[in-house]
Amino acid sequence: MRLLNVNTEGFEEFIGQVIPRYAILSHTWEEEEVSYQDYISGFYKHKKGYEKIKKTIDLANQSALQYAWIDTCCIDKSSSAELTEAINSMYQWYHRSALCYVYLSDLELSADFGVHLSTCRWFSRGWTLQELIAPRTVWFYNSQWRTIGSKRSLEAELSRITRIPADILSNKSPISSALVAHKMSWAAGRQTTRVEDEAYCLLGIFNVNMPLLYGEGDKAFRRLQEEIIKSSVDPSIFAWTALPTPVDNVGPGFQDHCGILARSPAAFISAGLLFSSNAGQPPKEFTVTNKGLKTGSLLLYNGPWGSWTGCYYILPLSCSKEKRRVVGVQLQMISQNTFVRKSPFDLFKYETEYTRSETSDCYILIGNPPVATTTSRWAKKLWTPIPIDVFRGSVLEITLSEELHPGQRWGCFDEENSIFLAHRGMMTDCAGMSINFRMMDSSGCSTVPFECIIYIYARTLGLERMSYTIVDSRNHQEAIREIGAAFTQWTDQLTLRGLLQRLGIPQCHGAVFEIPGLEGHRAYIYLVPGKVNHEVLVKCDVLRVEDVPSIERIVNWTISYN
Known part of the structure; x- marks a missing residue:
């Protein structure tokens, strides 16, 4: 000195x-x-x-x-x-x-x-x-x-x-x-001559050290946040809200998505109103990786009525703005166990009794895709909102007729939006879904339940043509268990097709079931294109035996959108 x-x-x-x-x-x-x-x-x-x-x-x-x-x-x-x-x-x-x-x-x-x-x-x-x-x-x-x-x-x-x-x-x-968010809020509204100094002037406040790289611009504040995460278990570092700019209002139907880290201390201007909450999820480990922020503390929030239509992915922040509800960051799935922040202009308020923990580790993108991968100005800043299609690959929505009910899903399934996702640019676009149904007999009583399985192994989910098979689960229980175990690890379309062939799963465009009490008729379950090119409809028709089409073929069945 x-x-x-x-x-x-x-x-x-x-x-x-x-x-x-x-x-x-x-x-x-x-x-x-x-x-x-x-x-x-x-x-x-x-x-x-x-x-x-x-x-x-x-x-x-x-x-x-x-x-x-x-x-x-x-x-x-x-x-x-x-x-x-x-x-x-x-x-x-x-x-x-x-x-x-x-x-x-x-x-x-x-x-x-x-x-x-x-x-x-x-x-x-x-x-x-x-x-x-x-x-x-x-x-x-x-x-x-x-x-x-x-x-x-x-x-x-x-x-x-x-x-x-x-x-x-x-x-x-x-x-x-003091909470990390509180310390950030003290710096919100303060100016420095050089943008990098917005981060460098806070090194001592957070008791971290890092090299100075003048010329890196906003990346300095990102590096500061990463250093704080390495030395702290306080999740309030994610309790920021973006400040609206003219770029944010770009048209009807626009959704806001971004990385998990803030662009500058200014995003914490309202964080001083938060207080630590024991009602929230206990802090868990956060790790900065090359895939994003790794965490095991993700929650699913179902809302007061436990309805799946009200399901949200939440990153808990262990802090509150009011007594009965805690706050978190709302996330959106973009691929298997990978998320981005949704609605960066607000924190999500919720009641902890309506949540359940996700047991597997997940990754939250730290920043936005490089500008070169987008076609617009949206990716210029870390917190600038970006349409969700920039982040994720293709999607598939399977809609069931009213007498059919979803069971287990395999593959990358987004519970919030009830859609299957595929990694962008990768051959992981395969999925599986069990479907349960009951028929009513002539007296109005429910018959024995049945279950069929749909396996989809498309070149790209939801695009022009999609290969699939539908099978009666009663005839292939051991094979279905083995395929389900493969989905919990890592399954691409080639692996799935190989498993289907090795385990003797037939290639069928539909499944047919006998209906107790209704002789001469069968329940026929099949797929048809939806109204948009990422949707398929699963229907169930009751047909006379002679009208049921032959379901087994020696080639893959595909569904085409015209």
Whole structure:
């Protein structure tokens, strides 16, 4: 650490923990600041910034401190290594200082203190957030270097202006006790000259370290969030809401989807209203991987009536805005165990008693697809909303006639939207579904239930042609169990077709069942195209025996959309 000796006005360097007591200056940068190069050249006293150096030296002398630290001249910013070390150490340097002097250059002597203090530029800058929280003893000065109070005496006013709790400002509670979302909310609305500094100025607040890469733009804040996730189990880091922009209103039917991480601290502007909730799901492990954010804490929310039509995928955040309901992030499935954030402009409020946990690990995309893979402006920012079709591949909706009921599904099934998904650009577009049905006899009584299985092994789900087979499950129970086990691992269309052939599953375009009490008739279950090219209808007709078509063929059956 390079300190300024207030007696000799020369620099002295200290390494390790043996550092003398020193004063430190907090201010906003203005014209003609004195740099390290200016200072060692000796050509600096004519600059406006020298006045702040001189006043800091005088105040340190008055406080019987031999050393002072000022960011303008004590860091050699021409050295990237030194700048990186300084920024990563800044919070600790302010925390270890004996005294911190805050100079408010735009607070005039004649100004109404109560009115004008909150308008001072110092309260709107990103770097000054840590300079307020970290030091134990802070004194504030106006533009004439007149004392206006200390952090302790101004505690209530400072808390009101900054939205930082008084117990954090007074160091009665450690900053680590605050939710990640709360700390982000303190930074929301603050500005930095360079976009990367929106992240770099928060390193100490979150007690993380990372290299500085000026030129990376918004990626710096993404890297910061990833570092926080590595060292924290607090899921409130995902409790952000996007700010609307003109891009967001792009037409009717547009849905908002994005990655799980925020673009900037501004997205946390409302997060200060959250409070930690014991009613939410206990925190679980989050891991940043090349596939996205890996987590095992996904929930399915069914709504107060337990209806599947009200099913939502939720990432719990272990915090609330009101007593009886907790908040989470609503997700949408895009492929097997892979999700994106849905509705980034709101957090999802729900009652925990209507949820159930998903047992398998899942992945949530961290960012959006590269701009090159889209045809529009939507992917320029991490949180900018994007149509869901940009994220996911083809889809298939299987609609059943009213006497048929869905059973087990195999493959990538989205429970919220009741559709099957296929990975984009991969031959994983296969699915299976059991269908249960009961017929009513002439007396109105329910007959014995039956079950058939549909296996679909298309080139692309829901597109022009789709290969499938329908079989009576009673005749192939062992084979169905083996195929179901394969689906729980990893199954592509070639594997499924090979299993069907090896296990002797016939290639049929329908299934036929006898109907007890209705001699001479059969129940015939078959597929027809839906109204759109990603939908198929499963129908059940009662036919005379002579009218039932032959169902077994030696080639694959396909369904075509005209």
